[in-house]
Amino acid sequence: MASTPDLGLIRAKAARMRLDIVEMIAEAGSGHPGGSLSAADIVAALYFGVLRHDPTRPDWSERDRFVLSKGHAAPVLYAALAEAGYFDRQHLSTLRKLGSILQGHPDSKKVPGVEVSTGSLGQGLSIASGIALGLKLDGSQSRVFCLLGDGELQEGQVWEAAMFAAHHRVDRLVAIVDHNGLQIDGACSEVMCLGDVEAKFSAFGWKTIATDGHDTESLMRAFAAADAALGDGSPVVIVCRTTKGKGVSFMENNAGWHGKAPNADETERAVAELSAVIEKEAARG
Secondary structure: OOOOOOHHHHHHHHHHHHHHHHHHHHHHOOOOHHHHHHOHHHHHHHHHHHOOOOOOOOOOOOOOEEEEOOHHHHHHHHHHHHHHOOOOHHHHHHOOOOOOOOOOOOOOOOOOOOOOOOOOOOOHHHHHHHHHHHHHHOOOOOOEEEEEEOHHHHOHHHHHHHHHHHHOOOOOEEEEEEEOOEEOOEEHHHHHOOOOHHHHHHHOOOEEEEEEOOOHHHHHHHHHHHHHHOOOOOOEEEEEEOOOOOOOOOOOOOHHHOOOOOOHHHHHHHHHHHHHHHHHHHHHO
């Protein structure tokens, strides 16, 4: 993690990423804006303040690894990778199109910077745990970060992975939960109540940290606390309180925007709102 992260830069990147998310999904005519927008601040903090990575060397052996377990939120990852310089921004307008490297779920065979092809919910934490254990056995100091959706926590495999990571003392692993309270069928509490997410991970032997997933300063404190806790035998989870569709007023806290592209009028409105945020961040410096 950068010793003195530039909070203004991270906020500006998150604002730009949100605009990219809306524009690429609108161009594609399909995609998942709600959970991509809710995770934008988290992913911006990772790529521009936390991860050790090098866009010129995607396979650098000492890099930290990031696994997007909720692979349907691919637009937020693509936006971050483009901002970081892993590929030309022109690719963003080809989202979900035939022949594009940017398919509806991340493809590690096609997209520089994508560690793992994801999209089948519940599998990402298992993959991240295996990567982290392998790195530990090799004596590597690289860290592994895995972003999950809260609806995804209803998958039993998540808890098998949680048990595995704690049992094997996979202690350079950080799970991040995008806890926006909504999934494709509605409120998580109504579809299948998650209960106390922090208490559950704690019961499985994980160290837990809770934070505001849209406050950059709070996020960076949480990542710093996670980093300080790594290496002593336990994996760490950061539970981020977020808002589905964050940044676009008519998408916020609306499960209907889980997997739907905006029409022309909606896109114009969303672009205007997000452009205003970009201008505000630029003025803040």
